[in-house]
Amino acid sequence: MDIERILVSEEEEGIRLDVLLAEQLEDLSRSYIQKLIKDQLVTVNGSLEKNRYLVKTGDIIELKVPEPKELSIEPQNIPLEIVFEDDDLLVVNKPQGMVVHPAPGNYENTLVNALLYHCRGRLSSINGVIRPGIVHRIDKDTSGLLVVAKNDFVHRSLADQLKEHTITRKYHAIAMGNIKENQATIEAPIARNPNDRLKMAIVSGGRDAVTHIRVMERFIDYTYVEAQLQTGRTHQIRVHLSYIKHPLLGDDTYGGKTSKFNLKGQVLHAKVLGFNHPTSGEYMEFETVLPAYFEKLLTVIRNKMKTK
Structure with missing residues (x-):
């Protein structure tokens, strides 16, 4: 059985116990951590606490992780x-x-x-x-x-x-609202959201993050865009589009909620991928068609909302 020990920093004070552990131990899901707490495999300063316990600066958290299955x-x-x-x-x-x-x-x-x-x-x-x-x-x-x-x-x-940022990664997405610029570069550092440790956010001192945006098609309430990653931070496109007030359609986490469409999540598709083959050295680039749900959504939007 592995034992993880975490010393709570001043910046982490006030975070729920289960949330903090989910952030610190990224390979463990929050639900699994909650199960470990329920099974009395987590202590704070030697005492058992609930999921909702708010950690304090200097707390020593000890978590016993059973042998991985x-x-x-x-x-x-x-x-x-x-x-x-x-x-x-x-x-x-x-x-x-x-x-x-x-x-x-x-x-x-x-x-x-x-x-x-x-x-x-x-x-x-x-x-x-x-x-x-x-x-x-x-x-x-x-x-x-x-x-x-x-x-x-x-x-x-x-x-x-x-x-080295030499891999080509282009995504297609539908953003909320009408993006006025035909092309734009979003350069804003990304780190864990200090107010919600399960989300990412634009944070001063975070890791450099750069996304290049190109408008493909405009609608009254939405914009169909291509987003090319220069860097590859967690949730980068979702965070950057939310940062410029145009969150992805269907992205409940970062502000793209909508009741007009029956969506299963953010409308985001990794469409183009290019890299140098490690053995041959040849540059290879691949492109897929949009998935059926994405194409259907575009058709619905085009039919109901005249483009500008």
């Missing part, structure tokens, strides 16, 4: 849309609603489960058993292209390209 991460015969594959890597088009990798308490029906079946376990090991082959992630409710590494050499090469 990594052996339960089984290959599953889940259909995958494979855009490209060779002996080193594959590019997949992830559907909206699919989680990329397992987390404690959620070990099934993820992209990793499907990859383990398809690749017969031949995936890079750099990110451990829970995230084999996963070089970069997209949110559950974001659809689109991901590159997956089959060996550690390829994984390191792709990770270096991500770090």
